[in-house]
Amino acid sequence: MRSKNKAVGAIVFNREKYSNKQLINLYKSIMKPRLIEEKMLILLRQGKISKWFSGIGQEAIAVGVANALKQEEYVLPMHRNLGIFTTRNIPLHRLFAQWQGKKSGFTKGRDRSFHFGTQKYKIVGMISHLGPQLGVANGIALGDKLKQNKKVTTVFCGDGGTSEGDFHEALNVASVWDLPVLFCIESNGYGLSTPSIEQFKCKNIADKGIGYGMESHIIDGNNLLEVHTKVSALAQSVRENPRPILLEFKTFRMRGHEEASGNKYVPHQILEDWAVKDPVENYHAFLKDEGILSEKLDVLIKEEIILEINEHLKTAFAEDPITSTVEKELSDVYKHVNYMEVKPSKNTKNLRFVDAISEGLNQAMEKFENLVIMGQDIAEYGGVFKITEGFVNKYGKDRVRNTPICESSIIESAYGLSINGFKSVVELQFGDFITSGFNPVVNLLAKSYYRWNQNANVVLRMPCGAGVGAGPFHSQTNEAWFTKTPGLKVVYPAFPYDAKGLLATAVEDENPVLFFEHKLLYRSIKQDVPTDYYTIPFGKAAVLTKSEQLTIITYGAAVHWALDTIKNNAISAEIIDLRTLQPLDTNTIYKSAKKTGRVIVFQEDTLFGGIASDISALITENCFEYLDAPVLRVGSIETPIPFSKNLENNYLPIKKLLQAITKITAY
Ligand SMILES: Cc1ncc(C[n+]2csc(CCOP(=O)(O)OP(=O)(O)O)c2C)c(N)n1
Numbered sequence: 185m186r187s188k189n190k191a192v193g194a195i196v197f198n199r200e201k202y203s204n205k206q207l208i209n210l211y212k213s214i215m216k217p218r219l220i221e222e223k224m225l226i227l228l229r230q231g232k233i234s235k236w237f238s239g240i241g242q243e244a245i246a247v248g249v250a251n252a253l254k255q256e257e258y259v260l261p262m263h264r265n266l267g268i269f270t271t272r273n274i275p276l277h278r279l280f281a282q283w284q285g286k287k288s289g290f291t292k293g294r295d296r297s298f299h300f301g302t303q304k305y306k307i308v309g310m311i312s313h314l315g316p317q318l319g320v321a322n323g324i325a326l327g328d329k330l331k332q333n334k335k336v337t338t339v340f341c342g343d344g345g346t347s348e349g350d351f352h353e354a355l356n357v358a359s360v361w362d363l364p365v366l367f368c369i370e371s372n373g374y375g376l377s378t379p380s381i382e383q384f385k386c387k388n389i390a391d392k393g394i395g396y397g398m399e400s401h402i403i404d405g406n407n408l409l410e411v412h413t414k415v416s417a418l419a420q421s422v423r424e425n426p427r428p429i430l431l432e433f434k435t436f437r438m439r440g441h442e443e444a445s446g447n448k449y450v451p452h453q454i455l456e457d458w459a460v461k462d463p464v465e466n467y468h469a470f471l472k473d474e475g476i477l478s479e480k481l482d483v484l485i486k487e488e489i490i491l492e493i494n495e496h497l498k499t500a501f502a503e504d505p506i507t508s509t510v511e512k513e514l515s516d517v518y519k520h521v522n523y524m525e526v527k528p529s530k531n532t533k534n535l536r537f538v539d540a541i542s543e544g545l546n547q548a549m550e551k552f553e554n555l556v557i558m559g560q561d562i563a564e565y566g567g568v569f570k571i572t573e574g575f576v577n578k579y580g581k582d583r584v585r586n587t588p589i590c591e592s593s594i595i596e597s598a599y600g601l602s603i604n605g606f607k608s609v610v611e612l613q614f615g616d617f618i619t620s621g622f623n624p625v626v627n628l629l630a631k632s633y634y635r636w637n638q639n640a641n642v643v644l645r646m647p648c649g650a651g652v653g654a655g656p657f658h659s660q661t662n663e664a665w666f667t668k669t670p671g672l673k674v675v676y677p678a679f680p681y682d683a684k685g686l687l688a689t690a691v692e693d694e695n696p697v698l699f700f701e702h703k704l705l706y707r708s709i710k711q712d713v714p715t716d717y718y719t720i721p722f723g724k725a726a727v728l729t730k731s732e733q734l735t736i737i738t739y740g741a742a743v744h745w746a747l748d749t750i751k752n753n754a755i756s757a758e759i760i761d762l763r764t765l766q767p768l769d770t771n772t773i774y775k776s777a778k779k780t781g782r783v784i785v786f787q788e789d790t791l792f793g794g795i796a797s798d799i800s801a802l803i804t805e806n807c808f809e810y811l812d813a814p815v816l817r818v819g820s821i822e823t824p825i826p827f828s829k830n831l832e833n834n835y836l837p838i839k840k841l842l843q844a845i846t847k848i849t850a851y
Contacts, residue, residue, distance in 0.1 A: 195466040197409045204476050211471055212485055214247045214408055217266040218464045219489050220276070223497070228443055232501075233283060237297065239264040241406070241438030244463035245370055246340075247271055248411025252419050253338055258324045258604070260308045260317045260339040263298050264370065264437070268340075272305045276492060280500035292516070293506035295635045302636070308603060309636065311627050315350025317341065318367065319593040319624065322354055323600015325363040325426075330556070330582055330606070334423040338366040344375020344383050346392075353593030355396040358428035360588055365428045366419065370405060372437040377449045390432035398430050405433030406463040436461075517670050518695045519639040523721050528685070528714035535713040538706035540680035541645075542571045544687035545609065547717040549579050552607055555691065558585040558594055559611030559645075568613055569647060569706060591621030595644070599628050602641040607691060615646030615700065616660045629696035630671030640696040643687075649741055649788060650820075650836055651704040655827035661740065664794045666698050667765050673722060674766040676700040678743035680711040682763055685720030692719060702741040709744065723767035727776070731758040734849065735776040736841075737799055738786040739765065745838045746786055755845055765795055770802060777803045781812035782848045786841055791819030813851035816844045 199207065221240050227233045239246065246267030253259060261268040269279055282289030283297050290300040290309075301309035308324070310317050321339035328335040341351060346369060358365050369389050373380055386392065393400025401418070404410045411433065418429055436458035440446045447455075471477035535543065549555055557575070559567060563586040566573030576584040587594045591612065598608040612618050618625065629640040650659040666672045673695055677683040683701065690697040728747065734755070736746045739762040750757045758776050762769065777783045783803055785796035800815040818837045826832055 194461045195404070195407050195463075195470070197407065197467070197470045198413070199409065199474070200413060202409070207471060207474075207476055208481070208485075210247070210251060210408055210412065211467060211477065212489070213251055213271055214243050214267070214464055214467060215485060216270045216489050217243050217247065219486065220266060220270065220493055223490075223493050225443065234296075236443040237263040237441070238437075238439040238443050239266050241458065241462060242370060242372060242435045243267045244408040244411050244467070245368065245405045245433045245435060248408050249338060249366075249368060249415050252412055252415035253336070256306060257335045258306045258308060258321070258337045260310070260321050260324075260337070261298065262310055262314065262317065262340040262342060262345070262370070264342070264372075265298070265340055268307065269298075272307060274302070274305055274307075276496035277499040280497055281503055284500060284503075285506060286500065286503045287506045288500075288503060291635050292508070300636055301638060303603075303638070311631070313348075313350075313623055313627060314341065314345035315348035315354070316592070316596050316624055316628055318350055318354030319357070319596025320600040320603070320628070321365050321367075322358050322361070322363050322593065323597035323602070324604045325358070325365045325600070326361065326556075326597060327601050327604030327606050329362075329364060329426050336364045336366060336419045336422045338368060338419075340368045340370065342375060343369055343371040343373075343380055343389055344378065346389055347375075347383050350592055350596070353588075353590035354596070355392070355398060355428065355430065356588055357590060357593045357597065359396045359398045361585075362427050364422045364426035366415070366422065367428060367430045369430070369432045370435055371432050372435045373454070374437055374441070374450065376441040388432055390430055393430040396430070398428055400430035400432065402432050402434060405435030406461045406466065408463055408467045438462075516637070517634050518673070519633050519637075521692070521694050523689070524692065524719070525721065526688070526717055526719045528718035529716040531715045532712040533715050534710055535680050535684075536707055537680045537683055537701075537709045538569060538571060540684040540711070540713045541687060541701060542573070543713070544684035545571065546575065546578075548609075548688055548691040549575065549583065551717060552691065554605060555607040555609065556583050556585065556601060557609045557611065558587050558598065560587055560589055560613045562586060562611050567611055569703070572611070591617055592624055595621040595624040595642070596628060598642040599624065599632070599640050603638060607641045609643040609645060609691065611645045612647065614658050615648035615662060616657050618644065618646065618662065622665075625666070625672070625696070625698075626669045630669045632671070633695070634671060639694045641694045643690045643697045643699055646698055646700045647703050647706075648700050649702040649704055650825050650832060651741060653827060653829050653832055654703075656824040659825040659832075661700070661702075661789045663698070663700055663765055664789055667795050667798075671696065672766060673697040673764070674700070675722065675764045676739045677763055678702070678705065678740055678761050680709060680713050682720060682726070682761075684713055685718050686722070686763065688717060689719045689722055693722065700740065704741045705744070720763075722764045723769050725763055725769035725772040726761045727772065728759040728761050729757060731756040731780060733780055733782065734758065734845065735760060735780045735783045736786055737762065737773060737776075737783060739763065740788055742786050742788045742837075746841060749838075749841050749845070753842060753845075757845070768799075770806075773799065773803065774807055777807040777815075778810040781810055782851070783811070783815045784818060784841070784844050784848060785815065786818045786837065786844075788837065789819055790822050791817055792822060794819055813848045816848050818844045
């Protein structure tokens, strides 16, 4: 009689209830990525493919995990997880075309190797920054939890990547929210050339689970059956009882970080020790020893896979290099949304800026059942500006979510929610704190549609601006960081009416929108605002006053400073309130510039590198013949924003506007 535990080579396999057929299927599954990689090594040496992140020696993890999941469950792999892609049965020629940057890949040649996702196969590709994957998984899992569909989301990360803040934030959020996520950490000894001992100071990454109040397990990552058995059971348990689990897979990276870079820094003995634990060879030996895999069947399986690889490689190599046009590339930065105008009703209420935003958000929550709002202190407390006061009673804790203080992870989660069919609005407590979530804004949200035609249906609400004596970290107006980044829309209203209508459009728009709300305006500006839901199109500036002599282009609180300046000094000026900065209403800008010939661009932010500079350049390039004077820019002085009122007054550009008007009219 065969023993239940069979030691072959260095790995003990326990076949449990696996049928011979299941065991052979797992063999085919682990053999495929190994044979693809062996082929790739040859092609790399021949200079036929570009650099490569090898998963040789780690295949049992990706293959074991992917086989334990349901095809309709999302998985978020890393750069060493070829086995995820092959186990999900992605046609190999598409995989090869992706690696060659060709059209039949998944990113239209726009992103490389494993940086791709596909809704069809429920795979979400990584961005280079590693850690953000973890937070995205949380968002997807939150979506599943809200749908109550009993699915588990699985995400991968290397042991090096666990040093990133994203790891800590993601585990914390997942634990607090009981999200059904399997966090799979591949503990493979090195992060590029840095050994784990220089990366973190604990014996096992799994030990960190306790700090997050999270169940965790250590799994032999080279033992295909152990991976598959344990992950199958845990996945099923998580489906039934949603919660996150931290899984540490012990393994080793047998080749260089990337194929071309080698691994001379790894002591030879370590490589030798791990070589005997090779997951493919050990499993192969086990199957042979069990009498399940004959020599003939083994040859047949390998021949079949090699034939498939070669045929698909031929197809991919035969495909022409991708070409595109400037128009095509530009048209794929944002998801195309048909703007559906909802006209304002005749009934109005006199509302403060802050109330208009609150009402707009409230009506958006009524209209879109798949809209979730998240932010610090936004539930029972109603947010620090009380914009979401009462929301939690009306919409419940599922849709109005207090978040831990972790901007990065929450923005990543918002993206995950979008991937899973939700809309979200994230309230940054102060727009200044977006810096703690900068990476997911500019790299995940902004680049998503261009990379894989996956939109990011996310609005980031940004209470911002000076004039309230709040010092360097509660007063910035940082729109220029985002108007610079293709893929983001930037909205900056100055009036309650615009704020309500533009917020509705921001929620309707399926692209990422940064929605700036000037705190100085919250309780100082009132206006009659339509009571019902309505929208205002993006990219349409408002001409607030008419003039033939001078144009002042501005937005946000500066609109009010400009209006006061011309009123108090009886100046004729055409004031243009941009309302949205991306898209920018260049038509209205050029029309006015051509009419008056004198233009001042007035912004609250420090001058250098702000949007005023770009608007000035655009006017010079497009309206030069019509100008009677150089375009002048007016902005704050180039310092951080000081706290004391007198210093803040010095900082802000309010008084400088009149000087600029005097200067420009003298030409
Ligand atoms: C934020 C960030 N910093 C640095 C890098 C460069 N980098 C890419 S992979 C890598 C090592 C990752 O190690 P680990 O997470 O252990 O995964 P492994 O490569 O071992 O699978 C580094 C430093 C990066 N991609 N992103």
